Amino acid sequence: MIKAVVLLLAAIAAPMSSLAAVIDLAPPTDVMASDMPNDVGTQMKVIWDLSPDDVTPRGDAPRRVTGYAIFRKVVPTPLGLESTAEAAADASEVGFPANFDFEYVQPVGSVAYGNSEFVDENVEREMTYLYAVIATGPRGSVSPLAQAETPVTAQMEYFNGGKFWFLIITLAISLVIVLFVLIAKRGGTVKVRPIAGLEAVTEAVGRATEMGKPVLFVPGILDINDIQTVAGITVLSNVAKTSAEYDALLKVPTARSLVMTTARETVEAAYLGAGRPDAYNEDNIYYLTDEQFGYTAGVQGVMVREKPAACFYMGAFYAESLILAETANSIGAIQIAGTAMPSQLPFFVAACDYTLIGEEFFAASAYLSNDPEQLGSLKGQDIGKVIAGALLIIGCLTATLATVTPTKVFKVTTLYIKDNILGKDGISLDQEKVTKIDIELEELTADPNPRGGDS
Amino acid sequence: MMAKAYTPGLLVTRHKTHRVMRRLPISGDVKVSLGDVVTADNIVAETALPGDVNPVNLSNQMSLPPKDVVDCMLKKEGDPITKDEPLAQTKGLFGMFKTTVNSRYAGTVETVSPVTGQVIIRGAPLPVQVRAYMGGTVVSVREGEGCEIEAEVAYVQGIFGVGGETNGHIMMACEAHDQEVTAGLITDDMRGAVVIGGARMTAESIEKARNVGAAGIISGGIDDQDLKNILGYDLGVAITGREELGITVIVTEGFGEIGMAERTFEMLQNHVGDQASVNGATQIRAGVMRPEIIIPLASAPADQADQDFEEGQLEIGRTLRVIRDPWFGMIGEVSGLPAEPAVLGSGSKARVLEVKFPSGETAIVPRANVELIEE
């Protein structure tokens, strides 16, 4: 009945304007809206069955249905709240008015033909909406409005069930970290692989002491806000402590004023910790220049003039890495480098005695301090990496197997890893997707020839 | 032909002329002169040990090159300085902006190094006094080093001891040489005394002796566990004498339930009330040191006794003690000295002797496992 009225109205309205909609399409059916699960209440999902006119036309004939437009209407809730953003609507009536104007009311969204799903990402939490869909065609042809049966309220879920696996993994890693921290605190041994570069700090400083030469520490050319510089300063603290114990002269030229200040504080604290506050001289930690190559030239000058017996490069480095390392190599110094700059690592590895590579550099702090909390968290992170690595391997394996041998087990496993563990499907499998797999497999195992009806 | 062989033993003698060397750790003043008669408590020499060395790096603290430090010193080498007293001051700029460094230590400025910019402040000297330890006559003096004291003494070497030099009058806690020393036998009047026990002394008895203020306690044996309890740690190497226990403990025979040799016990019994100097210091190593009990004699006994003390000659009829299980601590008489080595229960071959115990039993014991004792 409504259809007829709309048709009639449209027919009357059509001549009024050249752009007026012509209702000549069959509407989509079974429109249903539902609250999106696992969100904060700002999304709504609308599904429908395609319009009977939404088919691939024969020959060169144009498509009749080119898309769908989705409309919504706020339904007054018992609280009487109403979104101000909504178009004015007749609040007294549930449902779209009979004289719903396609042209003046903007749809909340549209999709192309063949689609039967739309996610409205712009709804307000706790508001109730009624949705309607029309099919649209070329030259303003439309279908009558197909309304959803019931209005739906957008709701927030406190738990995002789709990310359940994320929770499990997070909890597992946290638990492992806490466990290792506890073990470490109880005096248990948290074994950390010896990092040659850090073990060698005493050796390098010792060499400088025996040779009566200074120790040179270069904290990179970036400012203190770079995480690599921070890691470098951690290592500096250890180098300074060893230098204080061995009574070796430590020189730290910096490229940033803030790094200089931080380095001074760090070194002074280290000397104090080693019981040698009198041996600390802040003039040995100085600022050169912000200029990359000005700084490099300055450091090189120190190397050539004072011939340090041990050089440390800990921080962020660019083109100067090899210049510094080669110069120090030529004066016979033990060199220990640490950086997370992938492009500079090969240079350091080749030219230096020891190199801390990426992760090792960041683990230095835990390694050097032997602090149970840091060691425990280091160990926990390692477990996390093991889990990630294991998933990666299993995923690759099953995905490959699923492609090579079309077995349901592999396909489902791949699906589970992809959409459940790493995706948003939560703890249990999406049965629809499983059905889809079943169908695919059936098609493959069934008669390879296309079925009659489709040809 | 093989009747004689060397076997080590401990010296226990009623009379010998004994000398002790009293030496300062570093040179100092000797307070006595040749021929002086001293008592155990007399101070014979004293000195002051140089105090602790505290280096201060002024060059760094004042941000000056080391060679300029010397000119900035407010105190010269050899000057005394107290804590927080100004030590050095920079020249500053036009007499302004001067930096002053105060000393963190009290003592004397020992050196100012123009090479390292380091100033060494030596702490107050520690006085060291050396007592006579044994009453007697000063027989030699080494100027600045120490002196030697000689006396006619009765002398007992123990096998093991802990604690250093001390002295006191001898008091008996036990009535027999094989009586265990228990806390009950230690009485309050043993303050300052050298307490003589019999067999094993318990940890409680030593504790009690320490509490009543006894100078030393001497007995035949001690349990290792008790020793550990007293010391607070498990003794690894028998180098002792520096423990600060408040009492000197000497064991004359060994560990376990073992009685003091009868002869030793009787000898000590004869000297009840006499002053004795005891030292628990033991060093069972090269340059062996055994703990000692020295009892200076008022006059040398008429019988120049113990001159027949023949060190270490094994002969049939000699009394000896077995010093290793399975007959540990038992005393017997040599009844046979086979020349050929024999195979022991352990499977080793060793030279042995036959020993006859008072019960009439005999046993074959390796020669290494016996110790001669004097009757």
Next chain:
Amino acid sequence: MSDTPAIDPEQIKVILATDCGSTTTKAILIQYVDGAYRQTHRGEAPTTVEKPFADVTMGVVNSVTEIGELAGRRLVGDDGRIISPATETEGCDIYISTSSAGGGLQMMVAGVIAEMTAASAKRAALGAGSIVMDVIAANDGRRPHDQIQRIRDLRPDMILISGGTDGGTTDKVVQIAELVAPAKPQPRFGSDYSMPIIYAGNQDARDAVSNVFDEGGFDLQIVDNLRPVLERENLGPARDKIHDIFLEHVMAQAPGYDKLMGWTGAPIMPTPGAVGDILQTVARLQGINVVGVDIGGATTDVFSVFDETFNRTVSANLGMSYSISNVCAEATMPNVLRWVPFDMDERELRNHVKNKMIRPTTIPQTREALMFEQAVAREALRLAYKQHKEFATTLKGVQQQRTVGDTFSQETGGMTIVNNMKLDLLVASGGVLSHAPRMHQTAMMLIDAFEPEGVTMLAKDSIFMMPHLGVLASVLPKAAEQVFDRDCLVYLGTCVCAAGTPKPGKTCFKYELSGSVNESGEIAGGELKLIDMGMDDRATIALTPARGIDLGAGPGKKVEQEVRGGTVGLILDGRGRSLSLPEDRATCQKTVQGWLDSLDVYAQEKEAVAV
């Protein structure tokens, strides 16, 4: 030093050698028999350096008298001197001696960095045969006044100071000298000679160091820097100087040594120095890696030659008599008792241990006492070897050459050079090892304590003859070589030990012997097996290890090698490395008893004479 008479090697037919140890003086007689030098008789007596004797020659005479009685040859004359030169029935042609009595040579060494020049100085001192009482270094963690106090307390025979490379640090070296000088250390024997100080550091600091020791009664001797650059050690000059001073100062002061030096026909050497010399020679001549151990009453010496690099360590407080209590304390009683397959009363045991400590010369009379002592020996050896591995390292402070290929395999300097898999010969000496009633016990103690891997030959210096031969080699190399070959080493046999963690009861490795012995079979995880192979037996063994098990060629790889027998035989060990014993006491006893039974370590059939 004695006026060594010119010796005509051709005329030497009877050689008398003594080694004055801290507890016993051991004498051997070497005679020229049927065209070859052979060791013919031996004697022992307690050493007499201590009071009341305070004359080392008494012990020497006692031990020599014993030889004389056994050999039927009068060696000691009525004047109490050794008769020399020899006649048909009397005396000897040459008398030589080594000494570790009076605690041997005791030194203090100092350097700038504990792991670098101070470690090199320690190596020089140890190589020369001394005991290192303490190592003073700028970074040893002690405050200067603590260091001074320590120097004051020690009474070393001499002090070796090193530090700085040539052209390196001067002030640190001078600082060390400035610690030593005011401490005024007193020499151990007598105060009537100046404390010898050897300076072997930075050559630029020589003058400054000389100034420091100008006053205060020091005898400063300057030799070449023992670490001229960090990449290289030059220990020879320092080592030689130590030997010179040992003879000129130290020996001359020890009670009775002046007399003894007059008797000897060659300079007296520190015992461990002589042992080191002999082992280095053997390793060089035969091209093998050798580990030697001498477990004594107070200390345990470990010598190793790996790829021609010699190292020696002295574990000062690991020994079987003076230090037995310390072994038990350091290893802990449960660790000692795990090797004992029966229950023992701990309280009684502790008293026994302490009694052995205060009466160091006693010997175990019962089988149980022997087994306990051998258990202690295992732990002492294990700890001493551990210390040795930590000390015998590559040099520290050396610049490394890298390529990009080293990205994930960067090794630090100062790695141990001791590699049990590469070890070819393990030589045991010292009372508890060489005087064990059965050689099986010696072999078992060695395997349990050192845990050799792959194919290793076991030998013992039957009567601790290596020091004697070390000195003899300096006088009469021919005789030393002959005696070493024929009489010194007693080959116990060969052990084949699986490295890895074999599964209990499952096959660990298969073997096939061909040669004088033909046999094949397999060894299960946890199993020990003894194959009878006599002194002269040689065979080729083909070994097929299970997966993950290494017998020398890498995990799971086949090995084929020549093996020789010995007084014990061929020992096949499938227990895995590192050796682990069950925690539970009862299971442990059963396991250990099983091992002991399979090697027949404590034979039961002995008729005990005593007891």
